[in-house]
Amino acid sequence: MSASANRERNRRGEGAKLRADILAAATDLLERSGSEQAITLRAVAREVGISAPSIYAHFPTRAAIVDAVLAGAFADFNASLAQASRADAEPVADLRARCVAYLRFAAERPARYRVLFDRRDRVLERPSDQAVATRVEAFTTLVASVQRCIDAGVSTSADAFGAATAIWVALHGYATLRPALTAFPWPDQDAMLDRIITGLAALR
Amino acid sequence: MSASANRERNRRGEGAKLRADILAAATDLLERSGSEQAITLRAVAREVGISAPSIYAHFPTRAAIVDAVLAGAFADFNASLAQASRADAEPVADLRARCVAYLRFAAERPARYRVLFDRRDRVLERPSDQAVATRVEAFTTLVASVQRCIDAGVSTSADAFGAATAIWVALHGYATLRPALTAFPWPDQDAMLDRIITGLAALR
DNA sequence: TGTACATCAGTGAACGCGCGTTCACTGATGTAC
DNA sequence: TGTACATCAGTGAACGCGCGTTCACTGATGTAC
Numbered sequence: 001m002s003a004s005a006n007r008e009r010n011r012r013g014e015g016a017k018l019r020a021d022i023l024a025a026a027t028d029l030l031e032r033s034g035s036e037q038a039i040t041l042r043a044v045a046r047e048v049g050i051s052a053p054s055i056y057a058h059f060p061t062r063a064a065i066v067d068a069v070l071a072g073a074f075a076d077f078n079a080s081l082a083q084a085s086r087a088d089a090e091p092v093a094d095l096r097a098r099c100v101a102y103l104r105f106a107a108e109r110p111a112r113y114r115v116l117f118d119r120r121d122r123v124l125e126r127p128s129d130q131a132v133a134t135r136v137e138a139f140t141t142l143v144a145s146v147q148r149c150i151d152a153g154v155s156t157s158a159d160a161f162g163a164a165t166a167i168w169v170a171l172h173g174y175a176t177l178r179p180a181l182t183a184f185p186w187p188d189q190d191a192m193l194d195r196i197i198t199g200l201a202a203l204r
Numbered sequence: 205m206s207a208s209a210n211r212e213r214n215r216r217g218e219g220a221k222l223r224a225d226i227l228a229a230a231t232d233l234l235e236r237s238g239s240e241q242a243i244t245l246r247a248v249a250r251e252v253g254i255s256a257p258s259i260y261a262h263f264p265t266r267a268a269i270v271d272a273v274l275a276g277a278f279a280d281f282n283a284s285l286a287q288a289s290r291a292d293a294e295p296v297a298d299l300r301a302r303c304v305a306y307l308r309f310a311a312e313r314p315a316r317y318r319v320l321f322d323r324r325d326r327v328l329e330r331p332s333d334q335a336v337a338t339r340v341e342a343f344t345t346l347v348a349s350v351q352r353c354i355d356a357g358v359s360t361s362a363d364a365f366g367a368a369t370a371i372w373v374a375l376h377g378y379a380t381l382r383p384a385l386t387a388f389p390w391p392d393q394d395a396m397l398d399r400i401i402t403g404l405a406a407l408r
Numbered sequence: 409t410g411t412a413c414a415t416c417a418g419t420g421a422a423c424g425c426g427c428g429t430t431c432a433c434t435g436a437t438g439t440a441c
Numbered sequence: 442t443g444t445a446c447a448t449c450a451g452t453g454a455a456c457g458c459g460c461g462t463t464c465a466c467t468g469a470t471g472t473a474c
Contacts, residue, residue, distance in 0.1 A: 012437050015450055037241075041428060051452050053429080062428065117381055132387075162391045166399045170370065173377030177321060183336075187366045195370045199403030216470050219417055245461060255419050257462080266461065 007049035019058040021048045026069050031111045039066055070119075071134070073112040078137050080105045085141065091148035095201065098145055099171060099193055102138075106175030113175060139168060146201055157202040166200040211253035223262040225252045230273050235315045243270055274323075275338070277316040282341050284309045289345065295352035296407065302349055303375060303397055306342075310379030317379060343372060350405055361406040370404040 010017050025047035029038045041062055045052040059065045084101030086094045106113040127135075143164040149155035157163040174196075178186060186192075197203065214221050229251035233242045245266055249256040263269045288305030290298045310317040331339075347368040353359035361367040378400075382390060390396075401407065 009436075009450060012449055018450080040426080042426070050450095052427095053431090053453085054451055056429080057450075117384060119384065159391075162395060162399060165391055166374065166396060166403070169377035169381060169396075170374040170400075170404075171377070172381055173373035173375070176380065177373060177376055180321060180323065187363075187369055191366060192370060192373075195366060195404060196374075199370070199406065200374075200399060202403065213417060213469075216416055222417080244459080246459070254417095256460095257420085257464090258418055260462080261417075 015057065018048070018050070018054065022055055022058055022065065023068055023072065026065050027072060027112070030069060030115065031109060034111045034114075036066055036069070036111075036115055039069065041065075069112075070115055071131075073109070073116055074134050076109070076112070077105055077116060078134065081138050081141065085145070087145075087148075091145065091152045092154055092197075092203065095145045095149055096193065096197060098142060099167065099197060102171050103175055103189065103193070106171075107179070110179045117172060139164065142168060149201055149203070155201050155203055163201050167196060170196045170200060219261065222252070222254070222258065226259055226262055226269065227272055227276065230269050231276060231316070234273060234319065235313060238315045238318075240270055240273070240315075240319055243273065245269075273316075274319055275335075277313070277320055278338050280313070280316070281309055281320060282338065285342050285345065289349070291349075291352070295349065295356045296358055296401075299349045299353055299405065300397065300401060302346060303371065303401060306375050307379055307393065307397070311383070314383045321376060343368065346372060353405055353407065359405045359407055367405050371400060374400045374404060 007021075022044055025044045026039045029043055029047060030036055032038070039062070041052045041055055044065065045055060055065070059068070081098055081101050084097045086097050089097075143160050146155065146157070146164045146167070147160040150157055150160055155163070174192060177184075211225075226248055229248050230243045233247055233251060234240055236242070243266070245256045245259055248269065249259060259269070263272070285302055285305050288301045290301050293301075347364050350359065350361070350368045350371070351364040354361055354364055359367070378396060381388075
């Protein structure tokens with residue numbers, strides 16, 4: 001298949017546009033297939049309408065593409081949660097809004113969600129401080145949200161960190177299992193969330 | 205590499221022994237690599253010390269090997285939980301023992317655990333009733349365990365199924381995230397379990 | 409007891425595939441003079 | 442204003458790899474006579 005059939009060559013100085021197209025195509029492949037294995041140089045090239053070697057002008061290796069997709073997923077995830085946050089509202093309402101946004105992100109972009117926490121730690125390559133911060137951001141704000149419930153006297157928990165970890169773990173389990181086991185007679189999501197928040201944040 | 209260096213040819217009538225060796229090698233590859241992708245015909249053959257085509261006497265396709273590994277993992281998982289169960293003891297102690305066994309299985313055989321619930325439903329191939337029953341067995345007994353807590357008046361939950369689902373989801377989240385994110389400052393597992401059981405089974 | 413032979417438990421070479429990556433190249437585009 | 446040319450944005454062919462699978466085969470082993 002000729003690439004020119006699908007895509008016009010960028011004008012001079014606009015070569016960097018291809019980088020964005022490559023990233024979008026890779027993200028799309030991930031989301032459609034459900035697996036980061038689907039992100040191959042050749043599949044991405046096919047999707048964008050270029051030849052495979054053209055990718056090397058923008059990414060040094062296949063892994064670099066996957067990393068960039070992952071970074072984008074984390075940024076989207078953090079943005080979704082931040083947007084849902086209502087730090088000035090009732091603390092329980094804020095906590096709930098954050099959890100709803102968490103599950104919504106996972107439901108709407110299941111493959112991207114999975115990839116956020118599915119990867120084993122890379123022992124060899126040390127992630128940058130910024131990468132670590134991005135990864136921890138959503139959790140940090142969750143702890144703060146639980147702490148606000150404690151401060152307001154509506155949670156009897158003595159440990160915001162522990163409670164937030166338990167909530168996170170439950171959300172992750174639900175977010176992961178729900179799309180994987182569609183035949184399971186899942187309870188209503190709102191009821192599930194009530195159980196998780198009330199039980200694990202030790203709400204009165 | 206010659207196979208005869210590693211393995212003696214089975215005697216006549218004992219060809220079926222190879223099936224068990226193939227399964228063990230495939231399981232080992234899964235557990236060592238952390239991914240079912242590592243189960244390739246050639247890798248399995250290398251591991252067992254035979255040539256790749258020899259596998260076809262025992263499994264029609266690569267997928268059949270993976271399925272068999274998965275079935276074995278489910279059987280082991282159910283057996284681990286069943287063994288931990290103390291249905292005649294205090295209901296809370298039984299529930300806790302089951303949860304501990306759940307997390308222990310996941311910690312000791314992380315790749316096998318993952319594969320139990322990681323796979324998306326196969327929409328095309330309908331699983332047999334028996335396969336479904338095996339998959340649901342552990343959960344069914346968890347619901348019963350919660351129900352015993354309710355019957356004993358120690359849980360205020362009105363819905364054993366909902367509570368069991370919440371507990372399962374939290375256990376799964378923890379079992380999945382804990383080995384994946386080793387840099388996270390995980391709280392003590394016992395404290396975590398207390399939070400999950402007490403909070404989600406609505407224990408007094 | 410000896411031997412021909414069917415069967416069993418495998419082997420080794422080959423197929424076509426998609427992959428990541430390298431390499432030498434091409435042709436349009438903008439710029440210097 | 443015209444043109445030579447450097448540069449940019451790519452291309453197409455090729456590499457070696459491991460894969461699932463097929464095929465024709467081999468040689469040891471047990472058994473029938």
